Amino acid sequence: MNPAIEFLVAALILLGALFALLGSVGLARLPDFFTRLHGPTKATTLGVGAMSLASALYFTTTQPGLSLHEIAVMMFLFITAPVSAHLLAKAALHRGKDDADQ
Amino acid sequence: MMRRLLPRPALSISLFLLWAVLGNAASLASLLLGALLSVLLPFIVSPFWPDALHIQRPTLALRFAARIGWDILLANWAVARRVVGPVAALHPAFVDVPLDLRDPFAATVLGSVVSLTPGTVSIDVDRERWVLQVHALDAPDPQALVREIKQRYEAPIREIFAC
Numbered sequence: 147m148n149p150a151i152e153f154l155v156a157a158l159i160l161l162g163a164l165f166a167l168l169g170s171v172g173l174a175r176l177p178d179f180f181t182r183l184h185g186p187t188k189a190t191t192l193g194v195g196a197m198s199l200a201s202a203l204y205f206t207t208t209q210p211g212l213s214l215h216e217i218a219v220m221m222f223l224f225i226t227a228p229v230s231a232h233l234l235a236k237a238a239l240h241r242g243k244d245d246a247d248q
Numbered sequence: 249m250m251r252r253l254l255p256r257p258a259l260s261i262s263l264f265l266l267w268a269v270l271g272n273a274a275s276l277a278s279l280l281l282g283a284l285l286s287v288l289l290p291f292i293v294s295p296f297w298p299d300a301l302h303i304q305r306p307t308l309a310l311r312f313a314a315r316i317g318w319d320i321l322l323a324n325w326a327v328a329r330r331v332v333g334p335v336a337a338l339h340p341a342f343v344d345v346p347l348d349l350r351d352p353f354a355a356t357v358l359g360s361v362v363s364l365t366p367g368t369v370s371i372d373v374d375r376e377r378w379v380l381q382v383h384a385l386d387a388p389d390p391q392a393l394v395r396e397i398k399q400r401y402e403a404p405i406r407e408i409f410a411c
Contacts, residue, residue, distance in 0.1 A: 165324060172331035176385075181340045183369050184327060184385040191364055192324040214269040221266075228363030228370070235371040235383065 151207050155200045162196035169193060179238050183231055191227070195220055256290040258303060263289055304410040312404045319365050319400075327366040330386050341387045342371070345394050347378040349402060351411040355380065361401050368393070 172185030198216035205213035254260050267282030303309050330338060349355060352375065359370035362382055372381040380397075387393045 165328065168328045168331055172327075175331065175335055176338075177335060178340075180342075180369075180383045181338065181385055183383065184366065185331070187363060187366055187369065191320050191366065195320075212272055214272055218266060218269045224364060225360070228360040231363050231369050232359065232371065235369055239371065 147208055151203065155204045158196045158200035158203070162193045162200065164193075165196065166193035180235065183235060187227060187231055191224070194223055254287065254290070256294065256297075259290045259293075260286040303408055305408050308404060309408045312408060315400075316361055316364065323366040327385060330367075338386045339388045341384050341390055343382045343384055343387060343390045343393055345380040345382055345397050345402075347373075347380055347402065348398070349406050349409075349411055350378060351409065354405055354409050354411050357409075358397075358402055358405050361405075362397060368397075 169185045169187075173182055176182045176185065198220045202213050202216040263286035264282050267285060268279060271278045271282070347355065347358075349358070352373075355373045355375075355378075359373060359380060362368050362370040362380070367385045369383050370380055371383055373379075374381070382393070382397070384390070384393055
């Protein structure tokens, strides 16, 4: 494998891992339900995005043919993540903000 | 004739691309099956979208998508700094964004974009008053956030769908 591509794949995996970690740190540190909701959106967008790109790049360069289904994974995540965040937030609103502070 | 065969050309094209991507465009046979499915499926699902919006400005839509990608990168960085910084210094706030668009699908697109860019999560769309309720992780100036969402995201979406 080309060293430049190897470097790029490693950098993307590290970047993805870093943002997945930061999302979890946010989940643990932030004070209430609504602020905690922001943590996982980061983990899905940049965290999983960078890791899927790394995977696509790695398998495209090491195996014959293109490996593109990672792009589909990314697309589905980008479509579903806002919906789940939206439903969580709505449910929390209906239960009342006092409950949500716990 | 073309209209009858492909009632939703954009849907057919995206289905075909998705099929090709999922199968890594492996063989001609799988691509043919994908083509067949992308012609048939729009007929089955068309009752779900009685009056779907159409993309009126495809090039603008592509540029908008690229800008969202860039914004996601920038905002991720900004939110990451806030998450590891002092939590007590944050100004979390519920912000009401009055909308100019009047279409449920366009509102869904806007809500998803707002949720995907870190730092803001869309919570509710009030379809009586057309207000998008957003929760911001750190919004010392809510009015600035409202202006940003309207200018940066709502205006291009209205242009793309012409609504």
